[in-house]
Amino acid sequence: MAALACCQAQEAVTPKSESVAFDDFFVDKALRLELYQCGDAREMTTTLQTLAEEPCWPENPNSLIMPFPYGKYSVKAWDAASNRLVYAKGLDSLFAEYATTKPALSGTKRVIQTTARIPMPKAAVKLTIERRNGDNSLTTIMTEHLDPSDIRIRRESPTKGDKPFEVQNKGDAHHCLDIVFLSEGYSATQEDKFKADVQKMSDYLLSVAPYKGLSDRISVRGVFRASEESGTDLPHKGVFRNTALNSSFNTLDIDRYLLLDDNHRMHQMAAAVPFDTIVVLVNSTTYGGGAICLDYCVTTTDHPSSPMVFVHELGHCLAYLADEYVGNVSYNDIYPEGVEPVEPNITRQLEPDKIKWKSFLSKDVTLPTKSSRETRAERTVGAFEGGGYLSKGMYRPQAGCWMGSANPKEGFCVVCDDAIQRMIDFYTSKPELPK
Ligand SMILES: [Zn+2]
Structure with a gap:
């Protein structure tokens, strides 16, 4: 989702997996799938390139089936022996946005990286990726049979030279929201600046609702990787920089929309620490940012509005919040007419009994x-x-709401605030103790 100018049956969704016992099906590691999506508005293929092991499963072992209908795609794992669904989570990618743009609608094909991650299975699983159709139904677009003993699974040590660090550690990653900040466009001499920027963003996030009240469940870490050059690409100004993750403005031809091409490399870098959500900090004074919901968000660091942009973009990335502003994007029919969007904070409904935030009216x-x-x-x-x-x-x-405006006094609306809290519960809740 572009930077500032992302459920039906939302009520009382309790983040609880359908009694899939983690230890029955998984070990405490992650299996990363590096994928390519290629196509246009009419047709698209999703293809697996690389399988890689990550050292831990940082997400909540009690939340294996995501209870929210979020994601343009869905990743599911089925135990091969019993054909039981043992893992399901939404997935978004830049391709889903590209498919709604004019070039895609006129048949120009593009190839875009995306990454999925599941807990490392103990035994063979069938993995499917489903695409959400215009009417919000799901269609399977990729099926892979995965075996944890597969020699194709890369089990490599982290890149030498990357420097992980902790800002605050609130305990067991399984029951914390683990945020990782990655450096982008910082030269080898700017490590201290990156650390200061991470601290600045983290301090701001943990000073605003609803994060402030939940800060004892939020761990924050950073990974520093030096870039050859400082800054980022500004193609509309003829500026190009050689940076660690190839970030660039002008994503989907929007000047302020800042994302990166190297999604796989970003995930490889993030895996140096436990993470539930990724924030890429781009060392630049230019206004802008972006987010791919349920994957990562990007913001620059040195514009006066940068902390606001960060909190807005994290709203997309973490909680699947929609932009609440109007116009100013390249998308066409991203919300098809007559279809209720799955995002929690926008609706086409006007009947008070059916409106998804009816309990807040x-x-x-x-x-x-x-x-x-x-x-x-x-x-x-x-x-x-x-x-x-x-x-x-x-x-x-x-x-007014931060998903629609950059006014620091605004805050999140009650519905966005609630959606963020429910997502943090999803990542952090513990099983109820037997009575
Ligand atoms: Zn809102």
Whole structure:
């Protein structure tokens, strides 16, 4: 999702896997799948390139089946012996966004890296990748039979020269939200600057709701890798820099949209520490950032709005929040007409009983709700028209929210706040003790 100008049946979803016991099916390591997606708007293939082992499974062993309907794709693992679903999680990729752009619609094919990760299975599994269709149903687009003894699984040591460090460690990675910051566009002499930038971003994140109240469950780490040159590519200004992860502005031809080509290399670098979500810090003063939901987000570090951009982009990446602003993107029909988006903070519904954030609606609120000085001041929760890049027919919960504006005073709306908390519960919850 581009930087500032991402459930149905959302209510009371308890993040709990369907009683899949981790130890029955998995060991405490991860299996990374490095994939390529190639195609245009009409057709696409997803192909496995590399399998690699990661040293631990940092995600929650009690949350093996994601309870949220998030992701343009879904990764599923089925125990081969019993054909039982033992792992499921949403996945997004830049390709899903590319497929909605004009070049893709006119048949220009592109190849884009993406990465999936599952816990390391104890025995053979069938792995599937499913694509979400226009009506939100899922279709299987790739099937692989994986065996943990497969000699193709790379079991390599981390890249020498990468320097992992801790900012705060709140304990067992299985039950913490583990955020890793990766350096991009920092030269060998700028390691201290990177560490200071990580501290600045981390301090800001942990000072705002809902992260502030949950900071005892959030671990923060960094990995420093020196780039040949400082900065990043600004193609619209003719600026190109040789950097560790090949980040660049002008993603999908949007000047402020900053992502990177080397998704596989980014995951290889991140695997030096336990991580649930990746933040790439780009050493630049230019305004911008970007996010691929459920995978990673990017922000520059030295624009006055950089901490705000970071918190906004992490909202996409971590909690599958939609942009609540209107227009200003290259996407076409990213939210097909007549289909309720799966993101928690936008809706096409106006019936109070069906609206996904009905438990938060202000008493006797009129739907749709008019944005006014009063509704802003009272933080009215209703259905305000405009969101998901669309000015008509799409509604957001409150007049103001960080998913729609860069005003530091705004904060997240109650629905985004709740969605972030539920995702942090998904990554951190512990099994209930027997009574
Ligand atoms: Zn919001």
